[in-house]
Amino acid sequence: MFAIPFLDLPSLGSAVGSVRLPGSKSISNRVLLLAALSQGTTLVQDLLASDDTRVMLDALRQLGCGVEEDGTQARIVGLGGCLPQSPARLFLGNAGTAMRPLTAALALLGGEYELGGIARMHERPIGDLVDALRQLGCHIDYLGQDGYPPLRIAQADGVPALSLAGPIRVRGDVSSQFLTALLMALPLVATAQEVVIEVVGELISKPYIHITLELLARFGIAVRHEHWQRFIIPAGSRYQSPGTIHVEADASSASYFIAAGAIAGVAPGVKVLGVGLDSIQGDIRFVEAARLMGAQISGGPNWLQIERGSWPLKAIDLDCNHIPDAAMTLAVMALYADGTTTLRNIASWRVKETDRIAAMATELRKLGATVEEGMDFIRVTPPSAPADWRAATIHTYDDHRVAMCFSLAAFNPAGLPVRIEDPKCVAKTFPDYFEALFSVVQTAPHTIPVICLDGPTASGKGTVAAALAQTLGYAFLDSGALYRITALAAIRAGLALEASAEAEIAALVRHLDIRFEAEQVWLNGENITTAIRTEEAGMNASRVSGLPAVRTALVALQHSFRCLPGLVADGRDMGTIIFPQAPLKIFLTASAEARAQRRYQQLIAKGDSANMSALLADLQERDARDMSRSVAPLRPAQDALLLDSTHCTAHEAVQQVLAWWQQRQPFVPSTQG
Numbered sequence: 001m002f003a004i005p006f007l008d009l010p011s012l013g014s015a016v017g018s019v020r021l022p023g024s025k026s027i028s029n030r031v032l033l034l035a036a037l038s039q040g041t042t043l044v045q046d047l048l049a050s051d052d053t054r055v056m057l058d059a060l061r062q063l064g065c066g067v068e069e070d071g072t073q074a075r076i077v078g079l080g081g082c083l084p085q086s087p088a089r090l091f092l093g094n095a096g097t098a099m100r101p102l103t104a105a106l107a108l109l110g111g112e113y114e115l116g117g118i119a120r121m122h123e124r125p126i127g128d129l130v131d132a133l134r135q136l137g138c139h140i141d142y143l144g145q146d147g148y149p150p151l152r153i154a155q156a157d158g159v160p161a162l163s164l165a166g167p168i169r170v171r172g173d174v175s176s177q178f179l180t181a182l183l184m185a186l187p188l189v190a191t192a193q194e195v196v197i198e199v200v201g202e203l204i205s206k207p208y209i210h211i212t213l214e215l216l217a218r219f220g221i222a223v224r225h226e227h228w229q230r231f232i233i234p235a236g237s238r239y240q241s242p243g244t245i246h247v248e249a250d251a252s253s254a255s256y257f258i259a260a261g262a263i264a265g266v267a268p269g270v271k272v273l274g275v276g277l278d279s280i281q282g283d284i285r286f287v288e289a290a291r292l293m294g295a296q297i298s299g300g301p302n303w304l305q306i307e308r309g310s311w312p313l314k315a316i317d318l319d320c321n322h323i324p325d326a327a328m329t330l331a332v333m334a335l336y337a338d339g340t341t342t343l344r345n346i347a348s349w350r351v352k353e354t355d356r357i358a359a360m361a362t363e364l365r366k367l368g369a370t371v372e373e374g375m376d377f378i379r380v381t382p383p384s385a386p387a388d389w390r391a392a393t394i395h396t397y398d399d400h401r402v403a404m405c406f407s408l409a410a411f412n413p414a415g416l417p418v419r420i421e422d423p424k425c426v427a428k429t430f431p432d433y434f435e436a437l438f439s440v441v442q443t444a445p446h447t448i449p450v451i452c453l454d455g456p457t458a459s460g461k462g463t464v465a466a467a468l469a470q471t472l473g474y475a476f477l478d479s480g481a482l483y484r485i486t487a488l489a490a491i492r493a494g495l496a497l498e499a500s501a502e503a504e505i506a507a508l509v510r511h512l513d514i515r516f517e518a519e520q521v522w523l524n525g526e527n528i529t530t531a532i533r534t535e536e537a538g539m540n541a542s543r544v545s546g547l548p549a550v551r552t553a554l555v556a557l558q559h560s561f562r563c564l565p566g567l568v569a570d571g572r573d574m575g576t577i578i579f580p581q582a583p584l585k586i587f588l589t590a591s592a593e594a595r596a597q598r599r600y601q602q603l604i605a606k607g608d609s610a611n612m613s614a615l616l617a618d619l620q621e622r623d624a625r626d627m628s629r630s631v632a633p634l635r636p637a638q639d640a641l642l643l644d645s646t647h648c649t650a651h652e653a654v655q656q657v658l659a660w661w662q663q664r665q666p667f668v669p670s671t672q673g
């Protein structure tokens with residue numbers, strides 16, 4: 001996950017490869033609650049691990065369910081008729097799929113609870129559900145604004161007598177989650193008599209109700225419905241665990257990969273695993289919409305394969321009521337269409353994680369599109385020519401779907417990068433979304449940015465480069481480590497670190513199995529992190545690095561570090577030899593005395609003994625050798641910026657490089673946030 005302030009996506013090329021998607025959020029949280037209400041133990045497989053499922057799992061634990069987790073598996077011991085632990089105060093983040101159904105279920109189970117979440121959750125309506133529950137006889141109070149969480153369910157003495165004889169009426173035109181909440185809670189009281197729910201107004205998002213009904217059936221509750229307006233929960237209902245249940249991959253998440261395939265998929269295209277054409281999720285019908293726009297899609301029970309068909313995409317005019325979440329992806333696909341696309345019947349966007357109609361309109365305009373918005377529609381006209389595209393900073397409104405769908409703007413024909421603010425907001429449903437995207441897109445290496453930091457030993461390159469990579473979410477190449485590893489491997493192979501063994505060392509290097517993992521370095525399965533960090537190892541590295549064949553043997557390996565979304569490379573010849581076209585090159589220096597002092601402190605801090613004058617002499621010897629060797633001597637690239645860090649802190653050095661990097665970016669600053 002990219003837990004950084006912003007993520008810059010370089011211009012993306014084609015899309016090919018396969019991706020396994022995380023479990024559906026809607027299914028995950030429904031299944032967790034149904035398992036909690038059931039008799040017996042349920043093993044939930046392929047569960048989504050995300051913010052919203054986290055709050056649900058925590059809540060269930062607080063309520064007294066047995067919850068054991070192991071990655072994407074959870075074992076839930078259901079309450080099976082027992083009362084939940086009460087009183088309890090539940091924090092439900094911004095998870096509507098936890099707030100609404102838990103409110104209904106707890107109101108019908110009895111006890112005293114407070115349910116709240118983050119500020120945005122307290123702006124998301126729940127009044128219609130509370131009205132329906134109050135109509136039944138439940139005691140629920142608003143703790144803040146009327147009609148919105150936080151709430152208190154005040155039934156310390158148990159559930160009051162409920163009026164179940166007549167139909168329970170609930171509005172269906174604000175959020176289908178109210179109806180879902182009632183459908184999952186009312187079986188708890190449909191013991192002696194059947195319970196009927198009547199929807200007032202047109203039911204929106206029917207597909208989500210379809211999911212609810214399918215899952216209820218898996219847990220032993222067979223709900224009938226009449227034209228999606230009247231739902232009948234049979235008498236004698238009783239939740240029963242199905243034993244093991246698999247969560248389908250999220251069909252809404254699939255939309256980004258379907259779109260990537262439609263926009264840039266070259267044969268054999270993008271393969272999506274975990275969800276297929278027979279999915280129970282409504283958003284699978286995004287496939288139809290994408291086909292209308294020109295995508296070529298095939299699929300089976302558990303997979304989809306997408307390639308570009310018509311190009312440019314075809315503009316559409318579509319009622320999107322049946323795919324409210326995935327339709328946001330269509331709004332971004334519209335940027336690649338041959339005319340104006342209109343998405344209608346999307347009023348529910350206004351009460352989601354943010355006002356999504358306003359958010360999409362604002363951000364699409366930043367990219368150069370012309371956008372018209374109404375209460376329940378959005379109309380998008382793409383930039384008329386590549387030159388009309390803008391390098392935008394996309395504000396993401398703490399809305400995972402805004403972040404994910406705007407990543408698709410990076411396929412723009414102008415070759416512009418796209419900045420996504422707060423990329424970690426994708427954690428709501430797809431924590432590794434960007435990693436998954438990068439795994440199926442191909443980009444010409446020269447479009448992947450590299451920041452080079454070259455300079456003498458102890459100038460702070462490693463420290464500054466690692467901090468930059470961390471801040472920007474880029475990969476990090478510690479090229480010095482490769483020479484240190486080479487020297488270590490050569491010594492172990494009994495080779496002398498000199499010209500006589502040059503060919504053998506070079507041959508050896510080509511077959512080394514080197515792995516960098518977090519801060520650790522592995523050679524042929526052995527952790528050699530400490531072994532290569534001694535002063536002696538540095539000196540040995542300097543020796544092998546003077547051998548031309550060894551340097552050549554390490555070139556391809558160094559190039560392979562250039563991956564999306566970018567690279568920070570630290571060494572001696574990053575800017576001169578390895579990445580001569582890099583868009584930013586820094587030559588970091590500091591006086592020999594300052595560097596010796598830093599090394600001294602570094603060694604003392606590690607608990608090693610150190611001698612200042614010996615260190616200074618070593619360092620000067622290494623400088624001299626690195627600068628005077630015939631191949632790739634240490635020197636600034638012609639277009640490098642010099643940064644003398646003698647009198648600044650490492651933090652200041654990082655800030656200076658970041659400032660230079662920002663100056664080279666084409667982004668229009670965000671007006672939001």
Ligand SMILES: Nc1ncnc2c1ncn2[C@@H]1O[C@H](COP(=O)(O)OP(=O)(O)O)[C@@H](O)[C@H]1O
Pocket residue numbers: 455456457458459460461462463464598599601602645646648649650651653
């Ligand atoms: N600008 C700076 N001011 C003070 N100390 C620094 C600065 N840059 C780096 N250091 C410290 O100096 C030591 C050597 O830095 P390092 O990044 O290992 O250098 P290099 O990779 O160039 O050999 C580290 O302990 C680091 O924290």
Ligand SMILES: Nc1ccn([C@@H]2O[C@H](COP(=O)(O)OP(=O)(O)O)[C@@H](O)[C@H]2O)c(=O)n1
Pocket residue numbers: 456457458462479480481483484538541542543545546570571572573574622626
């Ligand atoms: N790109 C690089 C990186 C390191 N090296 C050599 O490898 C040695 C160790 O590099 P390093 O970056 O780990 O060393 P420090 O600067 O951290 O002491 C350097 O002294 C250089 O001789 C190189 O020749 N080219």
